[in-house]
Amino acid sequence: MRLEMRGIQKRFGATVALGGVDLNVAGGEVLALVGENGAGKSTLMKVLAGAHQPDAGTMTLDGQPYRPRGPHDARLAGVAMIYQELALAPHLTVAENIWLGMEPARREQRPRAAAALAQLGHPEISPDIRVAALPIARQQIVEIARAVAIGCRVLVLDEPTSSLTGADIEHLFTLIRRLRADGHAIIYISHFLEEVKTIADRFTVLRDGQSVGTGNVAGTSSGEIIAMMVGRQVAELYPRSPRSPGEVVLTINGLELRRGEVIGIAGLVGSGRTELLRSVKTDWRRTGFVCEDRQLEGLALELSIADNTTLPRLPAFVRPQTLESATSRWVERMQIKCRNPRQPVGSLSGGNQQKVALARMLHADVDVLLLDEPTRGIDVGSKAEIYRLIDELAVAGKAVLLVSSYLPELLGICDRIAVMCRGKLGPARPVAELNEQIIMAEAIC
Amino acid sequence: MLKKLGPILGLVFVVLLFTALRPGKFATADNFEIMLLQTAVVGTGALGMTIVIISGGIDLSVGSVVALTTVVIALLLNLGWPPVLATLGGVGAGMICGGLIGTLITRLKLAPFIVTLGMWGALRGTAKGLASEQMVVPPGSWLNRLLNTLAPEQRWLLVPPGVWLMLGLAVAVFAFLRYTRRGRHVFAIGSNELTARLCGVPVERTKLIVYMLGSGFAALAGVLQFSYLTVGDPTTAAGMELDIIAAVVIGGGSLAGGAGSVAGSLVGALIMTVVANGCTKLEFPNWVQEIVTGGIIIVAVTLDRWRQRRAE
Numbered sequence: 001m002r003l004e005m006r007g008i009q010k011r012f013g014a015t016v017a018l019g020g021v022d023l024n025v026a027g028g029e030v031l032a033l034v035g036e037n038g039a040g041k042s043t044l045m046k047v048l049a050g051a052h053q054p055d056a057g058t059m060t061l062d063g064q065p066y067r068p069r070g071p072h073d074a075r076l077a078g079v080a081m082i083y084q085e086l087a088l089a090p091h092l093t094v095a096e097n098i099w100l101g102m103e104p105a106r107r108e109q110r111p112r113a114a115a116a117l118a119q120l121g122h123p124e125i126s127p128d129i130r131v132a133a134l135p136i137a138r139q140q141i142v143e144i145a146r147a148v149a150i151g152c153r154v155l156v157l158d159e160p161t162s163s164l165t166g167a168d169i170e171h172l173f174t175l176i177r178r179l180r181a182d183g184h185a186i187i188y189i190s191h192f193l194e195e196v197k198t199i200a201d202r203f204t205v206l207r208d209g210q211s212v213g214t215g216n217v218a219g220t221s222s223g224e225i226i227a228m229m230v231g232r233q234v235a236e237l238y239p240r241s242p243r244s245p246g247e248v249v250l251t252i253n254g255l256e257l258r259r260g261e262v263i264g265i266a267g268l269v270g271s272g273r274t275e276l277l278r279s280v281k282t283d284w285r286r287t288g289f290v291c292e293d294r295q296l297e298g299l300a301l302e303l304s305i306a307d308n309t310t311l312p313r314l315p316a317f318v319r320p321q322t323l324e325s326a327t328s329r330w331v332e333r334m335q336i337k338c339r340n341p342r343q344p345v346g347s348l349s350g351g352n353q354q355k356v357a358l359a360r361m362l363h364a365d366v367d368v369l370l371l372d373e374p375t376r377g378i379d380v381g382s383k384a385e386i387y388r389l390i391d392e393l394a395v396a397g398k399a400v401l402l403v404s405s406y407l408p409e410l411l412g413i414c415d416r417i418a419v420m421c422r423g424k425l426g427p428a429r430p431v432a433e434l435n436e437q438i439i440m441a442e443a444i445c
Numbered sequence: 446m447l448k449k450l451g452p453i454l455g456l457v458f459v460v461l462l463f464t465a466l467r468p469g470k471f472a473t474a475d476n477f478e479i480m481l482l483q484t485a486v487v488g489t490g491a492l493g494m495t496i497v498i499i500s501g502g503i504d505l506s507v508g509s510v511v512a513l514t515t516v517v518i519a520l521l522l523n524l525g526w527p528p529v530l531a532t533l534g535g536v537g538a539g540m541i542c543g544g545l546i547g548t549l550i551t552r553l554k555l556a557p558f559i560v561t562l563g564m565w566g567a568l569r570g571t572a573k574g575l576a577s578e579q580m581v582v583p584p585g586s587w588l589n590r591l592l593n594t595l596a597p598e599q600r601w602l603l604v605p606p607g608v609w610l611m612l613g614l615a616v617a618v619f620a621f622l623r624y625t626r627r628g629r630h631v632f633a634i635g636s637n638e639l640t641a642r643l644c645g646v647p648v649e650r651t652k653l654i655v656y657m658l659g660s661g662f663a664a665l666a667g668v669l670q671f672s673y674l675t676v677g678d679p680t681t682a683a684g685m686e687l688d689i690i691a692a693v694v695i696g697g698g699s700l701a702g703g704a705g706s707v708a709g710s711l712v713g714a715l716i717m718t719v720v721a722n723g724c725t726k727l728e729f730p731n732w733v734q735e736i737v738t739g740g741i742i743i744v745a746v747t748l749d750r751w752r753q754r755r756a757e
Contacts, residue, residue, distance in 0.1 A: 284645045297643060300636035311633055312644040314626040360644070404736040 001050075002027040003066075003079075003154050004187035008057035010043055017043040017153075019209040020057070025154065025185045031188045032200035032217065036229055036351075036379035040188055040209040045156055048187075049081045050074035059151065059187045072101065080147030083160040084377075086139050088131045090143045095127035116149035117141070119182075120175055137168035144175065156187045161195060162377055165269045165405060166444070173199050193377060194408070207231055230381045237384050238412030239391045245415070249399045250287065250368050252280055253425050255418055257368060257399040260389060263428055264410040265403045267420030267440045273403045276425065277370050284312040286363030291401075292373035293298060296352070298357050301346030305331065305338060307354050309344050312364045330359035335385060344416065351382025358389060370398045375409060387413050407436045419443050451752060452696050452712040455745060459716055463503060463723030471726050475594070478604065480718050482592050485607045486511070486669045488684065488714040492611075492618045492690040493662025495710045499622070500655045500695050501635035501702025502557035506546065507663035507689055510539050511682035514667025516576045519677025532588065532668050539664020540570055540657050547656035551649040558657075558746035565686065572679035581677035588653035591672035607669045611711075614665065619707040635702030663689075691738075692717060695745040716741065 003025050010018040018040050033039050048059070050068030059066040061077060088097050095113035101111075104112065113127040118149050122141050131139055140160065147155050161169045164330055166292075176199055190196055191408070196203060197217055201302035204214040205228040211229060213228040214438035226237075240420040253276065257263060291298045293439040299308055306320070306327040327341040334355045338348060347354055354374060371390075375383045390413055394400055404410050408421060410417055411431055418428040419442040426442060464472040473692040490507050497504045521531035543566065549560045591607035602609070622628040630651045633641040642648050664690075672681060693718055694700065696709025717738060724734035 287642060291643060297637070299640040300633050300640045300703065302636045302699075303632060307629065307632065308640075311629070311641070311646065314629055316626050318624050318629055320623065348494060 001025070001060075002029075002062060004058075005044075005048065005062045006058050008044065008047055008059070009055045010047060010052055011055055014187035016242050017209055018047070018054070021206065021211045022211070023204050023211060025186075025187055027153070027183045027185050028180055030180055030186045030188055030200045031201065032198060032203040033187055033193075034193070034198040034203055034229060036364070036381050039229070039379075041206055042158070043209075044206065045081060045158065045187070045189070048074070048079060048154075050079075063436065065367040075102070075150060078153035080150070080152040080154070080155070081156045082140070082143045082147065082158065084162055085144055086089055086136070088142060090132035091130065093128050093130055094125060094134075094142050094145075097131050097142055098127070098144075098149050102150060107269055112149060113145065116145040119148055120145055120168065121178060131398075137171065139165070140172070140401075144179075148179070152183045152184065154187065155200060156189070158189045159191065160188075161190065161192065169195075169284065180380065184268055189364060191377065192406075193225060193380075196225070197222065205229055229379075237380075237387065238409070240386050240413065241391055241395050243415065244395050244423055246397060250280070252276060252401075255425060255428055257401055259367070259399050260395045261416070262394050262400040262402060262414045263370055264414035264417040264431075265401065265425070266405075266407065266417055267418055267443050269405060271420045271443065273420050274372055275423075277372050277401070277403060280368075280370060284364050284366065286366055287368040287370060288312070288318035288364055288366035289370045290354070290357045290361065290372060290374050292376060294353050294357060299345050299353055302344055303358055304342045305336065305345055305348075306341040309341075309359045309363050312360060326363065327359070330363060334359055334362075335390060340382070349382075351378035351385075354386065355377055355389075358380065358386065362393075366398075369393065370401050370403075372403045373405065374402070375404070375406070383409075407439055410439075411436070451749060452642045452709045452716070452745070455695070456712050456716050456719065459719045459723065460591060460742075461653060463482065463719065463726065467723070467726045471723055475720065478594055479651060480603055480715070480722050481608045482594065482673075482712075483722065484714045484718040485592060485605075485611045485691075486666045486682075487674065487692055487717070488670055489611045490663050490666035490685065490689040490710050491696075491710040492614055492707060493659040493665075494689045494693045495696075495698060495705050495707055496618065496631060496655055496662075497557075497571065497633045497659040498690070498698040499702065500631045501638065501704040502550070502652070502655065502659075503561065503690070504546070504659045504663070505558065505561040505686050506564035506568055507666070508682040508685035508687075509565050510542055510660050510663035511667040511670050511685055512679050513542070513568050513572040513575070514539050515671040515674060516572045516581055516677035518588070518668065518671045519581035519583040520575060521585065522588075523581065528586040528588045528605065535668060536661060536664040537670070539667065540661045543657035543660025543663075544653065546660060547653035550656065551652050556592065561652070562684040569679070569683075576677055576679040578652050578679065580679075580723050583677065584674070588668075588672055590690075592669055607672060610665070610669070614662070615707050615711055618662075622707065627654065632703060635704075637703075643725065650675065652663050688717060689714075695742060697749055713745075716745070726741060741753045 001024050006019050008021045021044055033041055047054045050071045050073050067262055068077060078162050095109045097112045099109050110127045114198060120141060125138060160172060176186060188200055200217050202216055205212050208228060243260045243263040248256045248258050250257045265273050306323045309327045309330060310323045318433060324341045331341060336352050336355045345353055375386055391441040414431055416428040416430055417434055419426045419439055421443055464675040494504060511543030516757055518531045522532045546560055549555060550557050592605055595602055595605055630646045633646055634648055634651060638648060674681060683725045692714035693705060693710045696713030719736055720741060721734055724737060
């Protein structure tokens with residue numbers, strides 16, 4: 001075994017983040033680490049990367065005891081992390097970024113950086129270019145090169161595809177396979193079970209700070225993995241009650257939105273889907289908007305759940321208690337996990353944050369819901385609840401427009417889907433006439 | 446709860462400290478009255494600054510607005526205006542400055558730091574120009590007595606009228622921030638401007654109002670400063686903007702926006718007065734006092750961050 005973690009425990013005050021986790025990964029193997037948000041994946045990886053000291057448990061790296069005192073220690077030992085949010089200094093060059101914090105002799109930096117990039121099959125990335133000038137997918141390769149350049153033995157990728165699309169994801173997978181062939185041990189964290197099935201050899205499931213299962217990807221169905229993640233059977237990931245489309249409430253670029261109908265818009269990132277949604281004037285009396293980036297744009301993280309929920313529809317004079325009791329109803333109805341409506345939104349998990357963004361639209365009592373990637377980066381359990389809610393709202397007579405890059409979800413919950421390609425919106429067709437192949441073919445037109 | 450109590454505990458601590466260090470001299474009714482008087486100007490300015498800082502902005506021009514207001518009031522009194530109108534004129538001048546600042550920030554999309562840094566110089570220059578670079582000495586009026594220690598027959602007032610003015614304004618700002626839609630919008634903009642925009646908050650209009658209020662309260666601080674000086678002085682209150690910002694920050698305001706409280710800012714202003722006054726009572730030279738005050742700003746904010754991190 002390249003890396004063995006045994007009985008890792010970590011508590012923060014009264015909260016037990018990790019209650020005895022075991023994890024093994026061998027060289028030349030991709031291990032998928034899956035679990036809902038808050039299951040302890042990040043904490044476990046921070047222990048591995050030396051950012052947290054475990055309260056109990058042992059770690060060995062190639063049979064040697066491994067106790068990093070800090071992230072720098074971990075890097076020197078050959079444990080490299082690639083976080084969801086890329087950790088590069090945009091104003092520095094590729095070579096400077098690769099050697100940041102390690103800094104070998106100045107004249108070695110360029111050639112060794114170039115060698116690392118070549119090893120990854122990307123000799124075309126110049127070590128002298130500023131990182132800000134590279135697209136996201138290339139920046140990620142620079143991060144991986146940073147890991148390879150210091151001779152990493154264990155590489156951790158945390159949700160690496162969350163900011164990538166189609167072709168770039170394929171490139172990344174090719175790269176991961178190449179690293180695996182070179183004998184690296186790779187830990188791959190993802191919410192997307194399809195990805196896990198494609199790229200990983202084995203998986204380990206975390207739930208509530210415990211490792212609850214591990215096995216070979218080949219012999220396990222997605223349903224079994226989901227059941228381990230949520231600790232129960234998810235009856236139906238994509239509920240779809242009988243709905244009857246009513247009057248047209250909004251027309252966007254010839255696309256008619258009707259009450260009681262869920263319309264999907266598929267297409268690649270950059271095809272103009274978001275711009276299409278933004279072109280609709282949201283006045284919050286009729287149309288509400290949930291945007292793709294919760295942290296950056298969607299929510300005021302320091303403010304309370306009540307403040308965020310009631311923001312579009314505040315009375316001229318505000319009684320905090322009234323807002324809180326109104327919010328409590330949504331908290332209950334949408335099963336937002338929180339202590340009380342005064343809790344800051346930033347302290348909630350991603351799935352619960354997104355439910356607050358949805359609660360805001362319900363509180364504003366809009367007719368049209370515009371949802372831009374509403375389930376991005378949230379766990380399966382919360383996704384299922386959001387799908388259920390979308391279904392309920394459609395049945396209750398709301399018009400829903402859903403933009404998503406995730407085709408199974410579009411096909412699962414929409415009534416009709418239109419494909420967007422290079423700024424042009426195709427006709428909306430019933431899902432019964434569509435499948436993933438047809439949509440992809442139209443999206444890459 | 447601890448978050449709210451932090452600055453008050455700090456205030457209690459410094460008061461007890463100086464009481465212990467200088468028994469019988471520091472903790473007297475007269476000295477407490479004097480400390481309240483000394484806090485009134487910065488405290489009033491800090492009310493407006495609290496709104497500005499919660500909105501995620503900053504206003505470096507408030508010291509210059511204070512000076513400009515004293516000059517405008519003195520000039521209007523010299524023109525024969527009654528004190529009430531002269532005061533309104535001074536406050537009006539301040540709010541016009543705020544309107545200009547808000548317009549520049551929202552129309553030119555400039556950083557508040559830059560705009561108000563520019564106005565810090567420009568308004569100071571305007572004050573000097575209006576006053577012909579001299580003190581403007583107006584005829585005496587009741588305006589001069591807002592910040593006098595109370596005569597025996599006025600004891601029923603408990604504290605001087607200028608202090609009551611500050612406290613009354615504090616209640617108004619507290620109510621504005623907590624109980625009005627506009628006040629909640631200020632928090633939303635400070636916490637995440639994009640979210641506020643997404644939710645249909647009129648960001649530009651709200652910011653304009655925020656800076657008008659910021660300068661308006663600076664002008665009201667200028668009224669109190671005039672009362673204290675009894676003349677219009679274009680060079681007064683140099684550097685006061687930093688005392689005012691420090692008061693807000695010690696009181697829990699976050700320069701990143703979205704956080705701050707009226708009570709906290711007043712307590713922050715009081716902490717700074719108590720330290721200055723206590724140091725004087727201990728007969729420390731001025732430079733010691735400056736070092737202590739500077740240290741307190743850093744310690745207070747460090748403690749605040751530390752508490753917030755523990756709360757999470």
